[in-house]
Amino acid sequence: MQALEYGCGTGLLGFALQPDLGHLDLADTSPGMLAVLDQKIEATGARNMRTMKLDLTADSLPPESYDLVFSMMAFHHIADIDRLLRSLYALIATRGYLCVADLDAEDGSFHGSGFTGHNGFDRDDLKRRTVAAGFRNVRFSTAFRITKDDSPGQTDFPVFLMVAEK
Ligand SMILES: C[S@@+](CC[C@H](N)C(=O)[O-])C[C@H]1O[C@@H](n2cnc3c(N)ncnc32)[C@H](O)[C@@H]1O
Numbered sequence: 001m002q003a004l005e006y007g008c009g010t011g012l013l014g015f016a017l018q019p020d021l022g023h024l025d026l027a028d029t030s031p032g033m034l035a036v037l038d039q040k041i042e043a044t045g046a047r048n049m050r051t052m053k054l055d056l057t058a059d060s061l062p063p064e065s066y067d068l069v070f071s072m073m074a075f076h077h078i079a080d081i082d083r084l085l086r087s088l089y090a091l092i093a094t095r096g097y098l099c100v101a102d103l104d105a106e107d108g109s110f111h112g113s114g115f116t117g118h119n120g121f122d123r124d125d126l127k128r129r130t131v132a133a134g135f136r137n138v139r140f141s142t143a144f145r146i147t148k149d150d151s152p153g154q155t156d157f158p159v160f161l162m163v164a165e166k
Pocket of ligand 1: 006007008009010011012013027028029030033054055056057071072073074077078
């Protein structure tokens with residue numbers, strides 16, 4: 001499979017999946033994240049990974065086509081999810097997959113005050129947006145939970161995995 005990790009950061013998920021992929025492009029808007037990732041790719045000697053500075057809510061679409069696009073904990077940082085979903089749909093090959101792991105809707109305490117992104121996502125609303133972008137067979141499961149320590153106890157933030165098909 002030709003794959004794209006979008007909002008890759010330093011490629012935590014990409015490195016886990018890379019052995020099972022033909023080629024993996026890793027895209028992010030942060031030059032700092034991509035610089036760290038370039039060093040990690042060089043250090044591991046992985047030959048099927050390439051970084052890209054890319055904002056699919058502002059830049060023109062690259063010419064590549066992907067069998068699989070995946071993204072972890074990045075969508076809630078991106079304001080225009082509808083445009084992002086349309087761009088990803090255009091980049092995915094027929095019968096390709098989009099897999100997104102991100103926060104379920106929360107009360108804003110995950111990032112705290114001052115955060116301007118999404119306070120997680122309502123699954124039904126995100127499904128509607130994903131279908132509106134053209135995807136089909138959109139389904140959700142709970143992938144994992146992030147536990148944060150806060151006084152006086154702990155708060156559990158569930159993370160969904162959304163799988164959609166073109
Ligand atoms: C919370 S980090 C997650 C990084 C990585 N996926 C992980 O799980 O470790 C969110 C990432 O989204 C990136 N990001 C923010 N806005 C973006 C955009 N419009 N397009 C692509 N990446 C973006 C940030 O630079 C950051 O690396």
